[in-house]
Amino acid sequence: MAGPKKIIIDTDPGIDDAMAIFLALRSPEVDVIGMTTIYGNVYTSLATRNALHLLEVAGRTDIPVAEGSHVSYMKATKLRVADFVHGVDGLGNQNFPQPKSKPIEKSAAEYLVEQANLYPGEVTLVALGPLTNIALAIELDPGFTKNIGQIVILGGAFAVNGNVNPAAEANIFGDPEAADIVFTCGADIVAVGINVTHQVILTDNQRDIMAESDGLFANYLCKILEYYFSYHRDAYSMKGVYLHDPTALIAAVNPSLMTYTEGVVRVQTSGITRGLTLFYNKQKRFHEETEWCNKPTVKVAVTVDAPAVVKLVMDRLMHS
Numbered sequence: 001m002a003g004p005k006k007i008i009i010d011t012d013p014g015i016d017d018a019m020a021i022f023l024a025l026r027s028p029e030v031d032v033i034g035m036t037t038i039y040g041n042v043y044t045s046l047a048t049r050n051a052l053h054l055l056e057v058a059g060r061t062d063i064p065v066a067e068g069s070h071v072s073y074m075k076a077t078k079l080r081v082a083d084f085v086h087g088v089d090g091l092g093n094q095n096f097p098q099p100k101s102k103p104i105e106k107s108a109a110e111y112l113v114e115q116a117n118l119y120p121g122e123v124t125l126v127a128l129g130p131l132t133n134i135a136l137a138i139e140l141d142p143g144f145t146k147n148i149g150q151i152v153i154l155g156g157a158f159a160v161n162g163n164v165n166p167a168a169e170a171n172i173f174g175d176p177e178a179a180d181i182v183f184t185c186g187a188d189i190v191a192v193g194i195n196v197t198h199q200v201i202l203t204d205n206q207r208d209i210m211a212e213s214d215g216l217f218a219n220y221l222c223k224i225l226e227y228y229f230s231y232h233r234d235a236y237s238m239k240g241v242y243l244h245d246p247t248a249l250i251a252a253v254n255p256s257l258m259t260y261t262e263g264v265v266r267v268q269t270s271g272i273t274r275g276l277t278l279f280y281n282k283q284k285r286f287h288e289e290t291e292w293c294n295k296p297t298v299k300v301a302v303t304v305d306a307p308a309v310v311k312l313v314m315d316r317l318m319h320s
């Protein structure tokens with residue numbers, strides 16, 4: 001029997017990233033062999049600090065962290081970070097101590113290429129932030145797309161409004177050029193967009209159940225979740241929060257909790273729809289040769305068993 005699936009988490013922690021990371025560490029189906037960091041919810045240096053901190057909380061400083069790009073694929077330095085969603089420290093403004101551990105010497109892209117070469121076809125990369133590091137890995141080694149087992153992407157808004165603006169979802173908006181490279185690179189890709197993650201909601205009551213448990217992860221998360229809940233109250237008038245990153249992680253841990261469709265995804269890189277993800281189902285042969293022809297297909301999640309995902313997330317975090 002095959003052992004647990006090797007996964008690398010590319011992350012911008014982030015409150016829902018913290019949930020996904022802890023969930024992964026509590027999931028016997030996967031073995032977290034490393035983490036890479038990226039800007040998005042916070043700037044990259046803080047993402048690295050938070051990734052190291054979360055591994056210290058979990059007692060898993062054996063897991064290497066490789067720091068990712070500080071600029072977009074096109075070298076833009078003016079980046080959009082979502083501190084209004086996660087707090088200025090990215091983890092709900094809790095004044096956590098500086099971690100003692102350090103990132104490895106290699107960059108995220110170098111580390112991704114190294115691991116994909118070391119375990120060809122075996123590594124699942126779960127991308128929870130903008131796709132800069134992955135586009136850089138493809139640039140560094142064109143064989144990366146063949147060597148990486150699968151890339152599960154939290155990103156996109158397929159046939160629904162975005163969450164940055166009506167067109168764009170945050171991770172794709174963070175680096176649309178990188179996203180278009182990744183979606184059309186030919187690797188085995190599964191995209192979980194906010195059309196799916198917006199169905200997966202942790203309610204106030206469910207958070208209270210988690211807070212009353214004696215799970216280490218559940219207790220830690222309930223503290224930092226306060227900020228994330230208040231953002232959802234303000235932005236969406238909701239008494240609950242979207243479980244974006246944990247849902248994407250579940251697509252790697254238990255893919256049967258979602259259904260998927262397959263087609264070509266392109267990303268708009270200019271104008272007011274910059275960051276828009278557009279899915280072509282390949283059901284019509286168009287008359288003209290276009291930028292959509294002869295592109296590799298990806299899988300896009302369409303439905304989710306939301307109660308089962310929420311239950312799995314809660315159970316695993318409470319028994320930690």
Ligand SMILES: O=c1[nH]cnc2c1ncn2[C@@H]1O[C@H](CO)[C@@H](O)[C@H]1O
Nearest residue numbers: 016082085163164169170171244245
């Ligand atoms: O309104 C928002 N702006 C920016 N980022 C957001 C917003 N809401 C959620 N996220 C973050 O972006 C990813 C999902 O798109 C998640 O990581 C979530 O934490």
